Amino acid sequence: MNIEYVPTICPYCSCGCGIDLVVKDGKIIGQEARKEHPVNQGANCPKGKNAYEFLYSKDRLKMPLVRKNGKFKETSWDEALDLISSKLKEASPENFGFIASCRNSNEDAYVMQKFARVVMGTNNVEYCGRLCHSPAAAALIPAMGSGAMQTSQPEIELADCIFLAGVNIMETFPLIARRVFRAKAKGAKVIYTDPRKTATAKHLADIHLQLRSGTDAALINAMMSIIVAEGLEDKEFIASRTAGIDELRSFLSKIDLKQAEEITGVPLEKIREAAITYAKAERGCILYDQGMSQHYVGTDNVRNHANLALLCGHAGKPGSGINSMRGQINGEGSGDMGCLCVFYPGFKRVGEETAKFFEEAWGVNNLPTKPGLTYIDMLYKCPYLYVVGGDPAMAVPDVNNVKKALEKVSFLVVQDIFPTEIAKLAHVVLPAATWVEREATHTWIDRRVQKINKVVDPPGEAKPDWWIICQLAEKMGYKDKFDFSSSGEIFEEIRNCVPQYKGITYERLSHMIGGIHWPCPSEDHPGTPTMFLQKFNTPDGLGHFQAVEFKPPAELPDDEYPYVLTTGRSIFHYHTGSMTRRTPRLNDEVRRGFVEVNPEDASKARIKSKDMVTLETRRGNIEVEAKVTDEVPPGLLFVPFHFAESRANVLTISALDPSAKCAETKVCAARMKLKR
Ligand code: SF4
Numbered sequence: 001m002n003i004e005y006v007p008t009i010c011p012y013c014s015c016g017c018g019i020d021l022v023v024k025d026g027k028i029i030g031q032e033a034r035k036e037h038p039v040n041q042g043a044n045c046p047k048g049k050n051a052y053e054f055l056y057s058k059d060r061l062k063m064p065l066v067r068k069n070g071k072f073k074e075t076s077w078d079e080a081l082d083l084i085s086s087k088l089k090e091a092s093p094e095n096f097g098f099i100a101s102c103r104n105s106n107e108d109a110y111v112m113q114k115f116a117r118v119v120m121g122t123n124n125v126e127y128c129g130r131l132c133h134s135p136a137a138a139a140l141i142p143a144m145g146s147g148a149m150q151t152s153q154p155e156i157e158l159a160d161c162i163f164l165a166g167v168n169i170m171e172t173f174p175l176i177a178r179r180v181f182r183a184k185a186k187g188a189k190v191i192y193t194d195p196r197k198t199a200t201a202k203h204l205a206d207i208h209l210q211l212r213s214g215t216d217a218a219l220i221n222a223m224m225s226i227i228v229a230e231g232l233e234d235k236e237f238i239a240s241r242t243a244g245i246d247e248l249r250s251f252l253s254k255i256d257l258k259q260a261e262e263i264t265g266v267p268l269e270k271i272r273e274a275a276i277t278y279a280k281a282e283r284g285c286i287l288y289d290q291g292m293s294q295h296y297v298g299t300d301n302v303r304n305h306a307n308l309a310l311l312c313g314h315a316g317k318p319g320s321g322i323n324s325m326r327g328q329i330n331g332e333g334s335g336d337m338g339c340l341c342v343f344y345p346g347f348k349r350v351g352e353e354t355a356k357f358f359e360e361a362w363g364v365n366n367l368p369t370k371p372g373l374t375y376i377d378m379l380y381k382c383p384y385l386y387v388v389g390g391d392p393a394m395a396v397p398d399v400n401n402v403k404k405a406l407e408k409v410s411f412l413v414v415q416d417i418f419p420t421e422i423a424k425l426a427h428v429v430l431p432a433a434t435w436v437e438r439e440a441t442h443t444w445i446d447r448r449v450q451k452i453n454k455v456v457d458p459p460g461e462a463k464p465d466w467w468i469i470c471q472l473a474e475k476m477g478y479k480d481k482f483d484f485s486s487s488g489e490i491f492e493e494i495r496n497c498v499p500q501y502k503g504i505t506y507e508r509l510s511h512m513i514g515g516i517h518w519p520c521p522s523e524d525h526p527g528t529p530t531m532f533l534q535k536f537n538t539p540d541g542l543g544h545f546q547a548v549e550f551k552p553p554a555e556l557p558d559d560e561y562p563y564v565l566t567t568g569r570s571i572f573h574y575h576t577g578s579m580t581r582r583t584p585r586l587n588d589e590v591r592r593g594f595v596e597v598n599p600e601d602a603s604k605a606r607i608k609s610k611d612m613v614t615l616e617t618r619r620g621n622i623e624v625e626a627k628v629t630d631e632v633p634p635g636l637l638f639v640p641f642h643f644a645e646s647r648a649n650v651l652t653i654s655a656l657d658p659s660a661k662c663a664e665t666k667v668c669a670a671r672m673k674l675k676r
Contacts (some may be wrong), residue, residue, distance in 0.1 A: 006455045007034060007513075009090045010048040010440070010575050011435040015039055015050050015153065015175045015325045016444030017515070021436065021455055025098025028052045028436075028456060030111050038514035039153060039448075045174035046572055050585045052436070055456070057582040061431035072429065077461065077471070080428055085475035087411045087427075088384060093118055093122035095366060096377030100127040101340040102328030102390030105440030106449075106467035107490040109330065109337035109483065110345060112388060115286050115469050116372075118364050118480050123350055123372030124382060127339035129331055129388045130375040134297035134660035136324035136450030137335070137347070141307040143544050145537020146347075148332060150321030151285060152446045152517060152529035155182045157317030161281030163274075164192045165305055166216070166291025166666075170199040171571040173445075176287070176325070180204060189281070191274045193219065194291055194639060195566065197595075197631045207274045210633065211264040213566050213668040214553035216292050220304040222268075223275035224259035224311055225252045228450065232279035234313030241536070242310050244545035253545035263550065268376065268455055286322040291326070291568070296554050296655040296664040304548040309625035315543060316532040326445055328575060329435070333443030334517075341372030346498035361480060361497050374661040376402075378652070383410040388465055389432070393421035394576040394644060397652035397663040400620045415468060418578045423646055430466050433458035440464075440487050441509065443518070446529070449504050450515035466490060499665075503527075553667040554655035557635070561617060561669035563601070565637045567648045577642035596638040597672070602628040605672060612675040615639065617668055620650040636672055 005023050018037025025188045031051060035042035044051075046210035064080035065072040085516050088096065098116040100109050109127065116125035120636040130178035136147035144150075156179045158164065159430045169177040170557055177336065182206065184190055192205035199416055201208040211219050226231055228249060228538050238245050261268045271543040280282050286309055306322050314320045338345035348354040355367040371379055388488065406425050418432045437458035441451050460462075466487060472484035484490050488506045495501050503520035504527075535541035557564055572589040573580040580586045597607060597616055607613055609628045614621055615637065625638065626647040632638050655667040 002578050006453070008171050008436055008451055008452055008455060010044065010051050011329055012047045013053065013173060013330060014331050014445035015173055016104070016442070016450055016515070017044055017175055019044060019048060019051055020538035021052060021601050023455060026456055027053065036513055040175050043175065043178065043205070046581060046589070047574060047586065050583050053584065054579040055315040055434060057418070059582060060459050060462070061417060061419060061429060062462055063431060065115040065429040066460065067097065074305070081432060081472050081475050084413055084428055084472055088476065089118065091384035093120060093124070095382055096122055096384040097373060097382035097386070098123060098125040099375065099378065099385065099390060099392065100125065100334055102128050102326070102331040102334055102656045103389045104334055104465055105487070106330065106333040106337050106494060107440050107444055107487040108388070109339050110490055110494050111466045111469045111484070114343065114362065115337040115473055117164065117367055118362060119357070119473050121368055123365065125339055125377055126341055126378065126504065127334040128377040128395060129326065129335050130340070130661060131395060131663055132294060133324050133331060134324050134662045135293045135302045135657060138299040138660035139302035140306060140322065140532045141670065143303060143546065144315065144532060146531060147324060149323040149446045149479055150315065150531040151319055151323060152448070153179060155318040155529060156180065156194065156285055156287070159281070159283045159285035160188045161187055161278050161284040162190050163278055163284060163286045164190065164200060164205070165286055165291035166193055166293065167287055168194060168198045168291070168568065169287065170204060172289060172465070172569055173326060174571065174632070177204065178386060189277050191278060195633065197637055204215045207270060207277065209266045209270060209274055210388065211266050213564055213636065214295055214297070215299060215550070216301045217548050218260050218263040218550040219271065221252065221255050221548070222257055222264070222271050224276070225255040225257065226272050226275040226511055227279045227403040228252050228572045229278065229312060232276065233311045238311070239387040240541040241316065242545060248307060248547050261621045268365060276495045278308070279312045281314070283317060283319045284309065284312055285320050286314070287325055291666060294662060295667065296550050296657050298549070298657045298662045299662045300548045300661040305544055305549070307545050309542045310545060316536070318530045322530065328419050329444070330442040332445065332447060333441070336443055337494070341374055345494065358497065364481060376656065376661065378661070380405045380546055385411070386413045386423055387410050388415040389574045390509070390592070391420040391578065392424050393425065394647060394649065397649050397665050398619045398654040399647055399649040402656070416467060417462070418506050418582070419652060420576070420578055430468055431462035432451065432468065433462050437462070438464035438487065441491060447518045448515045449501065449509065449518060451506060451509035456498070488515030507653055513536060536560050536602055544561065554664050555653050555668045557669045561671045563637045563672060565615070565634055565639065565651055565668050565670035566666050567618065567639050567641045567652060570640045570642065573640070573642040575642065577644065581642070593624045593640060593643035595624045595646070595672070596627050596632045598632050598634045599628050599630060600634045604627065605674060607674050613672050614675050615651060615669045615670055615672050617651040617653070619653065622646045622648070624649050637672060
């Protein structure tokens with residue numbers, strides 16, 4: 001019997017926990033949490049404990065599929081790529097769009113954006129980070145110089161106040177929650193903003209600010225106003241490391257605290273307690289996620305939390321800062337690699353100078369210099385679409401309208417590991433290798449670059465994403481620009497183009513358990529766990545305040561639609577569910593969608609737990625099982641977004657953040673009735 005223990009990293013959230021896979025005769029038969037891995041130190045959450053079963057699902061795509069007379073037929077790689085190449089030659093830079101994903105590796109994502117820019121001549125390239133964490137870059141690049149997480153995961157334990165802003169951390173990042181528990185055991189206070197009374201509220205928070213969904217800006221303005229009135233701002237830090245305080249002070253002097261209490265629904269004394277606790281801390285660490293940022297005012301919300309951090313001097317030291325918590329395995333890396341219509345790799349902004357840099361680096365001419373279309377715009381405006389690893393037919397707000405647009409696309413290619421909802425609409429479907437079926441790097445939440453080795457062969461004819469794109473580029477006449485024979489060769493090109501990755505090599509990564517944090521400027525540099533120790537990355541090196549006016553959500557309840565509907569995640573499922581719902585032990589925990597309803601509302605509507613109810617908004621309706629619970633306050637309904645049969649995004653509104661183009665999936669008006 002030939003049994004091996006092969007170290008790898010969990011394929012789910014962006015913590016990047018180590019696991020050992022048990023491999024017997026070329027097949028994975030078990031797994032264990034990796035004890036010596038610095039991220040998880042021998043623990044995994046439920047998803048991480050069940051990381052590999054989906055690999056062996058009968059649904060895996062194994063052959064290229066081409067739609068003929070309305071039905072998919074298996075075909076060869078040669079035939080599928082010839083067809084795609086001939087169709088894409090008909091497309092123009094304006095009407096072609098490439099959508100990558102947070103699940104692609106760095107090497108995959110790099111090759112995808114290069115394909116869009118070099119072969120198709122367009123900046124119409126995006127990834128699903130646009131739909132969740134784009135406010136980080138939009139708000140934090142002007143404020144501090146980078147949208148990435150500012151401290152490392154272990155350093156969170158150094159904080160003496162941890163502000164969890166819209167992140168139900170116990171369900172969404174369980175291994176970071178463990179660090180918050182450890183900080184708490186040493187005396188740290190935990191402030192938590194969430195309209196729901198989640199496990200995080202019950203078991204971790206010292207101060208739960210149960211605000212009305214979408215009122216974060218009003219809450220933070222009130223906190224800052226109290227801090228300034230009490231003289232608790234960090235005057236030395238403000239004087240030496242920031243700009244714009246006078247404008248902020250003048251704005252805060254007009255804040256009406258009574259009005260803030262009414263808007264947020266949080267008692268003023270609790271706001272005061274949170275403000276003083278955060279301001280008096282030595283190291284305050286803001287960890288935030290989509291509950292705070294996935295609003296049409298998401299950029300404003302992130303900007304305002306940055307104001308709070310700068311005001312109290314809680315940035316530029318280990319265990320502090322404002323830290324965006326990207327939810328998927330390569331949420332950071334796919335952005336670093338340039339899968340955004342306004343950034344080339346390394347967050348170099350689209351423009352003449354950047355195009356010139358990459359023309360030299362890639363040996364090409366005429367790279368696009370104007371910003372491309374954003375994710376949702378591409379779905380509506382591009383008749384030629386190439387989608388890898390994501391499912392816009394599930395993950396995008398107002399999804400019924402998106403589906404109608406997708407049905408009209410002239411040519412849609414989908415590259416994935418499973419027949420996703422969007423794959424059902426495709427003209428060509430290409431089978432991709434998954435995480436341990438190829439060698440690659442990813443960049444996890446705290447800018448931690450780790451390498452994953454190939455453990456098993458992909459099924460059938462499935463291939464690594466980068467290989468597929470390079471083969472297609474060759475068919476389209478660009479072999480010399482995509483002549484990569486391994487992911488390692490791609491990574492060498494990344495190192496030359498992306499200064500943050502310059503000192504990271506495959507060789508170094510294969511010896512370093514836990515990887516290296518970028519920026520890493522040279523091969524003898526240890527990496528950078530904490531950002532901005534001496535100065536911010538802004539042109540003048542200072543942190544910049546910018547006052548934020550509160551704006552109410554785009555759609556509020558009324559007589560017709562009297563509830564606020566909000567969406568989120570379950571600990572047992574991952575994103576659109578394509579992997580976890582094919583993992584029996586996870587799927588058995590939560591088999592279908594549900595809506596959380598407060599007992600008061602349930603009683604008025606004569607609804608009991610397990611009743612089927614119809615939820616309706618101005619966009620559409622779904623049927624789900626009711627779960628009556630006081631985890632939601634009266635007037636609020638909560639639906640998880642993992643389930644294709646009860647797609648939460650049928651209901652959500654398509655109002656977009658004007659700067660980041662992120663969608664408002666956390667608030668819309670809804671009604672509910674018992675299904676007869
Ligand atoms: Fe995997 Fe995230 Fe769970 Fe760690 S916390 S085991 S990375 S899902």
